Amino acid sequence: MARAAGVSRSTVSRVINEEPYVSAKARDAVHQAILDLGYSPNQAARTLAGNRANAIALVVSEQGSRVLSDPFFAGVLRGVHAELSGRRVQLVLMMTQQDDEQDIVGYLAGGHVDGVLMVSLHGQDPLPLKLADAGVPIVVGGRPLVGDGIQYVDSDNFNGALEAARYLVATGRRRIATIAGPKDMAVGMDRLNGWRRGMAEAGQPSDLVAHSTVFTPDGGAAAMEDLLSREPELDAVFVAADIMAMGALRVLHAQNRRIPRDVAVVGFDDLMIASTALPPLTTVRQDVEQLGRTMTWCLLGQLDGEEGLPPSLLLPTSLVIRASA
């Protein structure tokens, strides 16, 4: 390779790494040789010689083996990829297992990757903190419940829920319930608190809260039944996730409540199933792909040692009005 371009290995390296002090002539010769030879630098050698791994890890907590089928994760993955494209950074996917957390920390802190992106579905996970303590650059997607100094990116769940609550109030609803997510997940609590604020602003009671321990249609259905038995007169429900809203709709249909006439329903997430639901679901959209992009952008910024990086970020959400409310 160096010979083909008529320069030294050092110069080839400089060109490839886009270092400043290379003559135009040498640069052109190297580029031409790269084309002629179809040369692709050996990553392992670069990693070993340099001090960078040229790779980042996307870590998914085991609890969410199911997480991989979660649209949230898929969207994040897409965003991470989009942001990485063009960069010479590989994406390594890792899933933690209950028994090998020590291995994972050792691996990730051992220079095999330059930084870590983590999707934290249950905010209690101690892994982000351990990694940060070990000096590994890390950005978490979704607000973690533990670990103050950890940089995270999240959708603005609080304000999204607040907007949903305000909309229900503005459309004349007088007895508004909510189906909230698990109490140990920031996403669940943030959405609940947004709804509470909305109720408080309107001077309405915020007693009609049913928690589901899981984000599933069945969890939503059980919560909906609970709410209806506690307050048969409720005329609206804010469901903290579209997937739970599917179960809530099922129960409302079964009890012959007309939607939205008798009960207005607002979801959260704007999954694809929201627009095909019966009736199409009014919901709060979060841009999950943007979340992935932003996480990656933050991590790469950390790695490049950029100054003045933003602290943790909240991404805007928006209410998408369809037929259910």
Add this chain to the structure above:
Amino acid sequence: MARAAGVSRSTVSRVINEEPYVSAKARDAVHQAILDLGYSPNQAARTLAGNRANAIALVVSEQGSRVLSDPFFAGVLRGVHAELSGRRVQLVLMMTQQDDEQDIVGYLAGGHVDGVLMVSLHGQDPLPLKLADAGVPIVVGGRPLVGDGIQYVDSDNFNGALEAARYLVATGRRRIATIAGPKDMAVGMDRLNGWRRGMAEAGQPSDLVAHSTVFTPDGGAAAMEDLLSREPELDAVFVAADIMAMGALRVLHAQNRRIPRDVAVVGFDDLMIASTALPPLTTVRQDVEQLGRTMTWCLLGQLDGEEGLPPSLLLPTSLVIRASA
């Protein structure tokens, strides 16, 4: 590390790679030292010195930037992961872009990974063939339409569709239509051909075919409208994908057809939305996670140079009977 264990570097290497000729004493000493030091071997050095990359790539075709949110892909990914766990093989995720296919081939053939797993959603993709020609071990998920020698793993779409057709016949349906997928995708054609066989077996006509060019609810809805206008008397429809079935259900409801009394509907895939549809959807289940596991198992077998590897594999499907048929 070698010093801590009181042996040479060579011996440490042999222990780590589980080579046979090591004394129990040396092995124990090394294992102890690994524990004491929290030692984790440097992958880059292993890759560079050895001839293995200790990594495989999962390649997703760009056409499916959306593919990442596809439950199919998510399931495959989960299976790949499950099968890889415990092995010291990293999973590198790559997405092809329209303009850099040459780069991709160069990269993948350049020894950066030991083998390639590819999810081929549109069967015409030339990439698998190029990689195979370049000598890269590769296993494709979903039958590719080009490239004879390429090992693939797929669900048994033909027999799944056949079983669905037989079931509709057995339950007394007399005018059975199908909503088929795109003609350029093996998955679409295999399911269509299975349905055709079922019609032929029963001596029923197989003229009621509507192709959708995309696997979406709207595509399914348009096809359903087409079928109803061509044959208002149809009493059953086999939809080649649950996601399209959602659109078909919408149209049937809008035209006040009772399901399943007037029209029976059978889908394919058994996505989560199938069980929460109205009415819950009878569908053909494919085990996508198993598909991912099997792909990985095949590739690792190739890499280990195992003899008598199976050629391409078909995984069984099963009919899940719910309320829609």
Add this chain to the structure above:
DNA sequence: CTGAAAGCGCTTACAG
């Protein structure tokens, strides 16, 4: 702006 030389941390024949 450029090249010669050392070194990254392993694996792999080779010799014993």
Add this chain to the structure above:
DNA sequence: CTGAAAGCGCTTACAG
């Protein structure tokens, strides 16, 4: 069964 030595293909000071 084990160790000394070479080498994998780069990057990085260092000297010029």
